[in-house]
Amino acid sequence: MAKVSKVRRKSNSRHLKAAPYPLPSSSQKVLEDVHSKKKCSKAHERKDWENATCSVCLEFPHNAVLLLCSSYNKGCRPYMCATSCRYSNCLDQYKKAYTKVTSIESAQQGSMDHPSFNLGLGQPNEKTEVMELLCPLCRGQVKGWTVVDSAREYLNAKKRTCMQDNCSFVGNYKRLRKHVKAEHPLARPRRVDPTLEAKWKKS
Structure with missing residues (x-):
């Protein structure tokens, strides 16, 4: 009789361990809020x-x-x-529209680095290209760009x-690439509309 009782106790123990524990109501609410926020974020x-439109070609942005x-x-x-x-080439055209050639005074720096070279004539100014990009939507400063894979695919x-x-x-995009390769092998992008270019640069 003692052995039978021992087996029953083990069986009851296993049954209790297998029983699922319900989440506290507060934790369940947190999970529901997180799920709701993710759903809203994806919808946004x-x-x-x-609603995305490329500010250069005024079409859906490809790639x-x-x-x-x-x-x-x-x-x-x-x-x-x-x-x-071979296509619209919008990003490159946008960067070129904002690229400025500026002069850097180097005479003073040259005389400091090489005092013996300073003959009062100075050195010629160095020219460099500087991009000062402005957002086509909010006119704020553009610090760079990134690829959003899901957005690009869509x-x-x-x-x-x-x-x-x-x-x-x-x-x-896939069909356009095949079309351009077959029908316009020597294709080059159209020039930027001067009116649009002036609009980008307008602060």
């Missing part, structure tokens, strides 16, 4: 992508990059095409017209 991102401007934390999300020169699936004059082809 989706809306940003749906898009996200410009990191000073208003990023306030919700500014300027997406721009980063395609090659926007690449969007259809847009071929950038070549007198061409009515419409397709997503």
Whole structure:
């Protein structure tokens, strides 16, 4: 009889260990809040992508990059095409539009580094290119750009017209690449509209 009692106790112990423990109501509420915030965040991102327009070509941005401007934390999300020169080439054109050639006075520095060379004539000024990018949406300073893989994938699936004059082809990024390679092997991007360029630079 003692052995039977011992077996029953082990069976009861196993049964208790297997029983699930319900989460406290406070922890469950936290998990629900986190899930709700993630859902809202994804919906907001989706809306940003749906409304995204490249400020250079005024189309859905293909092979898009996200410009990191000073208003990023306030919700500014300027997406721009980063395609090659065979397509719209928007990012490169945007950078060129903001590149300035500035002169750096080097005579004083040269005389300090090499006092014996200072003959009162000085040295010629050095010229360097400096980019001062402004966000096309909020006019804040752009510090760089990044690739958002999910946004790029979503926007690449969007259809847009071929950038070549007198061409009515419409397709997503993958189809456009095949079209341009087959139909416009010597294609080059159109020049930036001077009105748009002036608008970018206007502070």
